């Protein structure tokens with residue numbers, strides 16, 4: 235059934251507008267969506283961790299260009315840096331990044347693309363995401379369907395448009 239109502243029940247066919255929910259219930263449904271996003275990111279970062287384990291040295295090799303430049307011991311690069319030459323020019327002229335043109339290992343292209351633009355501590359990022367996920371999963375209450383009174387409501391992310399940041403688990407703190 236085609237519908238533009240973003241709130242759905244996982245048991246009956248009920249579809250509702252978000253405006254028919256209480257603020258707290260809507261927040262709980264949003265938090266479930268955010269929980270899904272967090273779990274997706276955790277899954278991806280576990281692949282990154284696995285990639286590093288399979289490819290020793292990859293952590294040094296695949297990283298954002300600016301880090302490669304800052305950490306370079308090449309005297310020409312040091313010289314360019316102290317002459318205030320823009321990073322983008324140094325990157326282009328010094329041929330610093332053999333990884334850019336190198337063929338990505340099979341199946342890891344998305345990971346290498348991600349590492350080109352992201353710099354972070356993997357263990358810390360994973361830990362913080364896992365803590366967030368635990369809190370969301372523990373604290374966001376289930377919202378029972380007002381029609382069948384059996385199913386739980388969820389936001390259909392194909393239809394639902396995020397209309398603001400979550401207050402997160404703070405809303406449920408007692």
Ligand SMILES: [Zn+2]
Nearest residue numbers: 243246379382
């Ligand atoms: Zn229902």
